[in-house]
Amino acid sequence: MNQSRKIKTIIEPQYVMEGAGVKLRRSISPNASNLFDPFLLFDHFAFNDPIEGPIRGFPMHPHRGIETVTYILEGTVNHRDSLGNSGTIGPGDVQWMTSGRGILHEEMPRRGPSGVIYGFQLWVNLPAALKMSPPRYQGVNVGVIPNLEQNGGKIRIVAGEINGVQGPVTQISANPIYIDVTLAPSAEFVQEIPFGHTALAYVFDGNGIFGEKRSYTHAEEISAVKLVHFGDGDHIRAEASPDSPFRFMLMAGAPFREPIVPYGPFVMNTVEEIQQALMDLRNGTFVQQ
Numbered sequence: 636m637n638q639s640r641k642i643k644t645i646i647e648p649q650y651v652m653e654g655a656g657v658k659l660r661r662s663i664s665p666n667a668s669n670l671f672d673p674f675l676l677f678d679h680f681a682f683n684d685p686i687e688g689p690i691r692g693f694p695m696h697p698h699r700g701i702e703t704v705t706y707i708l709e710g711t712v713n714h715r716d717s718l719g720n721s722g723t724i725g726p727g728d729v730q731w732m733t734s735g736r737g738i739l740h741e742e743m744p745r746r747g748p749s750g751v752i753y754g755f756q757l758w759v760n761l762p763a764a765l766k767m768s769p770p771r772y773q774g775v776n777v778g779v780i781p782n783l784e785q786n787g788g789k790i791r792i793v794a795g796e797i798n799g800v801q802g803p804v805t806q807i808s809a810n811p812i813y814i815d816v817t818l819a820p821s822a823e824f825v826q827e828i829p830f831g832h833t834a835l836a837y838v839f840d841g842n843g844i845f846g847e848k849r850s851y852t853h854a855e856e857i858s859a860v861k862l863v864h865f866g867d868g869d870h871i872r873a874e875a876s877p878d879s880p881f882r883f884m885l886m887a888g889a890p891f892r893e894p895i896v897p898y899g900p901f902v903m904n905t906v907e908e909i910q911q912a913l914m915d916l917r918n919g920t921f922v923q924q
């Protein structure tokens with residue numbers, strides 16, 4: 636490993652309203668420019684204050700052409716879908732859903748006992764050949780998510796392989812790395828990411844740097860909350876500030892390099908495929924069991 640990835644862009648999450656009136660921090664969303672290929676969307680549910688009002692959730696809605704990974708840190712999400720799955724995911728749990736050709740689902744976040752809900756939803760693209768594949772769903776319990784501890788760092792592996800340890804979400808088509816990294820003050824973290832792969836870090840607690848040692852001029856201090864898009868290289872190096880922990884979700888994967896046409900909850904490759912999705916919804920043929 637000899638080329639540390641530098642920060643290419645720092646994205647400031649924007650507050651948006653989605654579903655039946657859920658306030659989110661959104662960093663990226665599906666766009667024809669497909670800058671973050673294979674990643675499409677990153678949302679952060681963060682309600683830290685009960686007086687922010689009720690959380691109305693995401694009533695039944697369709698998806699086609701994507702995979703979603705929901706990771707909850709505090710509070711819960713009740714869900715049900717057109718495959719007949721239903722349940723609750725709680726702190727530390729992961730829900731992974733492949734919409735394939737079509738799924739309808741409902742996602743209803745609930746505050747935890749402290750009044751807080753905290754979690755993330757990542758959308759990963761499907762390659763053209765799998766966009767119309769059968770939908771699949773998997774709930775992953777906190778107990779099966781590996782925790783690694785090394786040099787003042789804690790890593791929870793949602794997906795991908797780190798130091799020979801495989802995360803439980805293994806069937807995402809893009810085969811990404813998706814990990815939750817917590818560094819104690821001054822701790823450092825190095826992760827190999829192959830050249831050409833897209834890499835993003837969502838910094839949600841504390842501050843630190845990405846890049847080589849502090850004396851190097853290209854290292855730039857990042858404070859929560861920001862999404863960092865990395866330039867190319869063969870590894871990512873992070874270091875927590877001496878006076879602060881540093882926590883981020885790191886996601887990386889090989890781009891599909893296919894054109895995309897996004898339309899709300901659908902991400903397809905052509906305008907005709909979007910028109911087909913809308914027609915299927917109107918005709919009641921969107922979901923096929």
Ligand code: FE2
Nearest residue numbers: 696698740742
């Ligand atoms: Fe959804």
